[in-house]
Structures are given as structure tokens and as C-alpha cells.
Amino acid sequence: MQSDRFRAAAESKDFSAIDDLFTEDVSFRSPVVFKQYEGRDAVAMLLGAVSQVFEDFRYTDHIETGNSAALCFSARVGDRELEGIDLLHFDDQGKINDMAVYVRPMSGINALAEAMQKKLEEASPA
Numbered sequence: 001m002q003s004d005r006f007r008a009a010a011e012s013k014d015f016s017a018i019d020d021l022f023t024e025d026v027s028f029r030s031p032v033v034f035k036q037y038e039g040r041d042a043v044a045m046l047l048g049a050v051s052q053v054f055e056d057f058r059y060t061d062h063i064e065t066g067n068s069a070a071l072c073f074s075a076r077v078g079d080r081e082l083e084g085i086d087l088l089h090f091d092d093q094g095k096i097n098d099m100a101v102y103v104r105p106m107s108g109i110n111a112l113a114e115a116m117q118k119k120l121e122e123a124s125p126a
Contacts, residue, residue: 082108
């Protein structure tokens with residue numbers, strides 16, 4: 001399946017092959033901000049941070065058809081359990097050109113937003 005490489009990278013928390021996974025102009029929609037992120041560099045930063053924030057991350061289901069895949073997951077952020085979906089769309093070369101992440105419940109979203117804000121502040125030069 002087209003999403004196997006992304007799934008393996010997410011499960012191993014290793015996005016070193018980001019150039020092979022995503023188009024340069026990939027769009028990424030986060031569950032915690034309204035504005036979408038644009039470009040491979042932004043996605044690399046976000047995925048690196050979220051792989052450090054999520055604990056006990058595991059995929060629980062996988063649905064794929066045509067150029068789209070939905071990978072359902074569960075994880076924990078601190079003491080908050082959450083469930084989510086990585087919704088991926090692939091271009092004709094099999095690279096992800098659009099990704100959206102959906103998370104529930106609200107307590108999980110709030111914990112994720114807070115942890116991601118801290119992680120991204122740590123990563124940003126002052």
C-alpha cells in the first residue's frame with residue numbers, strides 16, 4: 001500500500017526519509033491550529049515534535065483506496081488518552097501531497113496543543 005512507508009516512519013519515529021515521503025509543497029492540517037502548514041520543512045518540524053510528544057503511539061486501523069489512506073491511531077499525551085486519524089493523499093508518484101490529522105476527545109486535543117506549543121518553542125531559535 002502507498003501508505004506503508006509513512007506508517008513505518010511514524011511507528012519508528014524516524015522521518016529521515018522525509019524527501020521520499022512528501023512532496024516539496026505538501027499541505028498539512030493540524031488538529032490544533034486553523035491555518036494549514038505548507039511545505040516539507042514545516043511538516044518535518046511538526047512530525048519530529050509530535051513524535052516526541054505522543055506516548056504509547058500505535059496504529060489501530062488502516063483504510064486505503066486509490067490515492068487516499070486513513071490511518072487510525074491511539075496515543076497518550078501525559079495522562080490524556082486520545083484517538084486520531086492521519087488522513088493522507090498521494091500524488092501520482094506516491095508521495096504525500098496533503099495530510100490532515102484529526103484527534104478526539106477535546107481533553108486530548110488540549111493536552112496535545114499545550115505539549116506541542118512547548119516542544120515547538122524549545123525547537124525555535126530565540
